[in-house]
Amino acid sequence: MSNIRARMAPSPTGEYHIGHIRTVLYNYAFCKKEKGKFIIRIEDTDQERYVEGAVERILDVILDYKLDWDEGPGKEGEYGPYIQSQRLDLYKKYAKELVEKGHAYYCFCTKERLDSMREEQQKKGLSKTMYDGHCRNLSKTDVEKSLINNISYVVRLKVPQNEKISFDDAVYGHLEFNSNEVDDSILLKSDGFPTYHLGVVIDDHLMRITHVMRGNDWLPSTPKHILLYKYFGWDLPVFVHLPNLKEKGENRKLSKRYGAVYAVDFLKEGYLVDALINFLMFLGWNPGTEKEIYTMEEFIRDFDIERIHKTDLVAFDREKLLWLNGYYIRQMKPENLYNELKLWSKKFNIDLHGNNFDDKYNVKVLGLLQERIKTLSEYVDLSRYFYKNPIIQKNLIDEFTKDTQRSQEILKGLNTIYNNVRKDNWNSENLEKLSHEYIEKNNYKTKEAFMTLRYVITGEKATPPIFDILSILGKEEVLVRLNLSINL
Numbered sequence: 001m002s003n004i005r006a007r008m009a010p011s012p013t014g015e016y017h018i019g020h021i022r023t024v025l026y027n028y029a030f031c032k033k034e035k036g037k038f039i040i041r042i043e044d045t046d047q048e049r050y051v052e053g054a055v056e057r058i059l060d061v062i063l064d065y066k067l068d069w070d071e072g073p074g075k076e077g078e079y080g081p082y083i084q085s086q087r088l089d090l091y092k093k094y095a096k097e098l099v100e101k102g103h104a105y106y107c108f109c110t111k112e113r114l115d116s117m118r119e120e121q122q123k124k125g126l127s128k129t130m131y132d133g134h135c136r137n138l139s140k141t142d143v144e145k146s147l148i149n150n151i152s153y154v155v156r157l158k159v160p161q162n163e164k165i166s167f168d169d170a171v172y173g174h175l176e177f178n179s180n181e182v183d184d185s186i187l188l189k190s191d192g193f194p195t196y197h198l199g200v201v202i203d204d205h206l207m208r209i210t211h212v213m214r215g216n217d218w219l220p221s222t223p224k225h226i227l228l229y230k231y232f233g234w235d236l237p238v239f240v241h242l243p244n245l246k247e248k249g250e251n252r253k254l255s256k257r258y259g260a261v262y263a264v265d266f267l268k269e270g271y272l273v274d275a276l277i278n279f280l281m282f283l284g285w286n287p288g289t290e291k292e293i294y295t296m297e298e299f300i301r302d303f304d305i306e307r308i309h310k311t312d313l314v315a316f317d318r319e320k321l322l323w324l325n326g327y328y329i330r331q332m333k334p335e336n337l338y339n340e341l342k343l344w345s346k347k348f349n350i351d352l353h354g355n356n357f358d359d360k361y362n363v364k365v366l367g368l369l370q371e372r373i374k375t376l377s378e379y380v381d382l383s384r385y386f387y388k389n390p391i392i393q394k395n396l397i398d399e400f401t402k403d404t405q406r407s408q409e410i411l412k413g414l415n416t417i418y419n420n421v422r423k424d425n426w427n428s429e430n431l432e433k434l435s436h437e438y439i440e441k442n443n444y445k446t447k448e449a450f451m452t453l454r455y456v457i458t459g460e461k462a463t464p465p466i467f468d469i470l471s472i473l474g475k476e477e478v479l480v481r482l483n484l485s486i487n488l
């Protein structure tokens with residue numbers, strides 16, 4: 001066990017995105033590789049944006065992606081509690097300490113004052129609004145008076161003026177910020193809750209976090225954190241900012257317009273966890289070889305912070321994901337894939353056509369379709385006719401013969417032949433052989449005969465080999481369907 005400790009710090013303000021899982025994955029793999037500890041800490045200090053049930057859903061989806069933590073909710077360790085709303089006294093104590101040291105100050109500005117201040121700044125065309133420092137230099141007596149009178153206050157960070165704030169990021173290298181661009185952000189809110197900035201620094205320190213690995217959207221916040229570390233006199237952790245995700249071919253974040261965005265939705269659509277995880281490994285890292293298929297063990301072995309991409313955004317290639325998922329599906333034994341399918345349909349309440357057939361039958365269907373599906377939901381669409389009589393349109397039966405009489409003859413002929421096949425001879429090779437003999441003898445064209453047959457049995461024009469389908473459906477069912485169409 002090394003002393004390496006990394007963490008993921010979800011805010012329960014909504015559902016977890018697929019990008020969050022990428023970041024969990026990197027943290028997780030890094031800790032496993034370094035034989036360190038991976039911590040989950042819930043940052044639930046924004047009471048206004050708190051979403052009921054989000055904590056549970058976030059933790060569940062992390063586990064659904066086969067990721068796990070060493071310390072955190074449900075796995076208490078030495079440095080808990082791991083839920084910020086249970087640590088409020090700590091933040092108050094540290095905020096007070098900062099005020100006493102002169103690195104933070106009470107601010108009694110009313111909402112109205114702040115609103116008009118912002119409006120004013122916007123009118124002047126400033127790109128971002130910043131606190132104007134109104135309460136920065138209140139006298140001690142003024143502050144005490146306001147406190148005694150119970151005037152509502154926040155505690156703000158006293159950002160020094162005209163200073164360079166710099167730090168080294170493990171991915172982006174040496175970074176420098178002008179302190180004049182850094183806002184006197186709120187550290188402690190009027191409701192007594194810390195803001196993210198205060199909470200994250202205190203907890204990363206107290207929880208002995210050695211590596212802060214997170215999306216690079218947090219880079220602009222980092223100068224504030226650097227100041228806080230300095231004012232508390234604490235050592236900096238290693239900052240590892242990761243590129244965020246964007247739609248391929250676009251310069252914007254993932255968008256629901258292009259498909260799933262939430263981690264759970266990819267599962268619901270029938271992507272396999274192993275494929276998703278393999279895909280996520282490459283969103284910000286690569287091994288520098290041609291190897292694309294990675295197991296978790298291999299990723300843990302090869303993951304290296306040095307090889308994280310030093311770029312702002314990495315492309316989320318949905319087609320590639322689909323391809324990869326198809327690949328994973330094809331590699332599975334039908335029985336294992338069937339188990340996945342059952343778990344999936346149960347978890348997401350998906351109707352596998354009433355499930356009114358036995359497992360053996362279902363595995364056969366799946367075995368036939370496995371080559372053709374790229375997600376589990378595609379299976380539901382493609383397997384429909386194995387479970388329900390297709391809806392046959394009379395005019396479409398003749399599409400391939402262009403002659404009702406001729407279609408009838410073909411179907412009747414096949415019907416007679418199939419009727420005479422013994423059940424123990426009912427297999428695709430035999431059916432194919434007999435059918436070919438029949439159409440040759442009667443001078444039908446292969447295409448017209450078998451397309452007509454395919455249509456009346458499945459209601460589709462494109463399916464796996466029709467004799468495989470007949471063989472799985474079984475003699476009785478095939479005869480029922482043939483007769484229904486003949487009688488149309």
Ligand code: GLU
Nearest residue numbers: 009010011043200214218
């Ligand atoms: N609570 C922050 C979030 O929602 C954590 C950011 C960080 O990792 O520092 O992502």
